[in-house]
Amino acid sequence: MSDTSQVAIITGGASGLGQAVALKLADQGNQIVLVDINEDTGQATRTQLEKLGVEVLFVHADVSRAADVKRYVDTTVEHFGRIDLFFNNAGISGPGTPFVDNSIEQIDEVLNINLRGALYGLKYVLEVMLKQGAGTIVNMASSAGLVGIEGVGTYSATKHGMAGITKTIAVENAKQGIRINAVAPGATETPLIKAYRQAHPDIVARNEAAIPQQRFGSPEEVAELVAFLFSDAAPHINGTVIPIDGGFTAQ
16 A cells, blocks of 8 residues: 555445545545445446556445444454545335335335445544544435425435534534535436336426436436545544535526
8 A cells, every 4th residue: 555545334335326536535545445235246346446447446345234344344444554545335225106105114124225325434444543633534415405306205315314414513623624525316227216207207397397408417427526535634524514516406
């Protein structure tokens, strides 16, 4: 590991926004720990990143299990000795139906992955960063964490929660050298959205038409914002939730 590279954990790093951020950070020379429940896709992304000349670990984990979360944090520290950057990203969208039609099992699944899994990650990563006296975190929020969007009620609840915990951690830990922000993408052309588009084309078409820029974002655009928030160019940006949605939440 070079003297200038940093160690970044990325949950949900095998595909979509997590993969885009991993590629961006690896291209900058950082060492990457990919965390994902999908072994095959995770290993494929690992191979892709290694071609950029950085060291990459893949940790198979279910973020809804606290023991798995602690294991990916412990594995990172055992191998690299520190955690500099944490992209707290893993999540699912849920069933895409009105909230009243969600089953208890569907509600619990979204809560367990999107909110509990993210909180577990924050707890265990923060313990390491506080010992170091430094660290930068970017949480994955959503435009659905800023405004109401039909069909994603439980998802929206978890993303509003991510906005809240981002602000709390910034207030609690800024004096200890920790900086944390959240990004709030609108609809972005990830595999998750592509699958949702196939299952619910009418909802997706209405959402796309409601964006002032009349298009969904790209994973690469979100990755640029995340990399900026991790960088030395953003030292005084702390506790914010930044939309990147083509103007959707500005309406």
